[in-house]
Amino acid sequence: MKRINNSLIALFAGLLLVALTVPAIAADGEKTLTGVGKCAKCDMHKTDKCQNVVEVTTKKGKVIDYYVVDNDVSKDFHKNICKENKSVKVTGVVKKDDDGKMEITASKIEVVEK
Numbered sequence: 001m002k003r004i005n006n007s008l009i010a011l012f013a014g015l016l017l018v019a020l021t022v023p024a025i026a027a028d029g030e031k032t033l034t035g036v037g038k039c040a041k042c043d044m045h046k047t048d049k050c051q052n053v054v055e056v057t058t059k060k061g062k063v064i065d066y067y068v069v070d071n072d073v074s075k076d077f078h079k080n081i082c083k084e085n086k087s088v089k090v091t092g093v094v095k096k097d098d099d100g101k102m103e104i105t106a107s108k109i110e111v112v113e114k
Contacts, residue, residue, distance in 0.1 A: 030091055030107060033066055037081040037088035037111075040067065052078055054090050054104065066094065069105040077109040087112040 035056035040047040044065075052068035068074045068090065080086060092106040 029093070031094050031104075032089060032091045033094070033104060034087070034089045034112060035066075036085050037090075037109075038085050039078070039082045042082055043085060050078060050082055052081060052106075052109070054088060064102055066090070066102045066104045067097075068092075068109070069103055071105065073106045073109055077106075080111055 033054050033056050035054045038044055038053045038055055040051040040053045041049055044053060046053075051070065052074050054066045054068065056064050056066060058064065081088070089110050089112050090104055090106050091108040092104045094102065094104045097103050
C-alpha cells in the first residue's frame, strides 16, 4: 500500500512539473504582433537601409518598435510599407538583440484591413 502511495505522489509530481514546463516552452515559440508597419529608413530615419518595423502600442499606451529581421518573408513584404505606413500582423519569434532593441524573425506578414 505504501508503494502505491509513493508511486502516485511521484506520478503527480511529474505531471505537475510537465504542466509548469509546457507554458515556458510555448513562450519561446512564435508570437503574433499587430501594429503599424513602417520603414526604419524612409519613415523613421533610424537606419541607413530599408528595414521593416512594427510599431506596437501596448494596453498601457507604451509604444514598442519591433525591428523585423531581414529574411525572404520580410524582403518580399517591404514594398507594402516602404513609402506608406499600414496596419500589419506579423507572426514570428521575438527576442531582444545585443543593443536592447526588440526583433522579430517573421514567418508571416500580412496587411490588416481596417
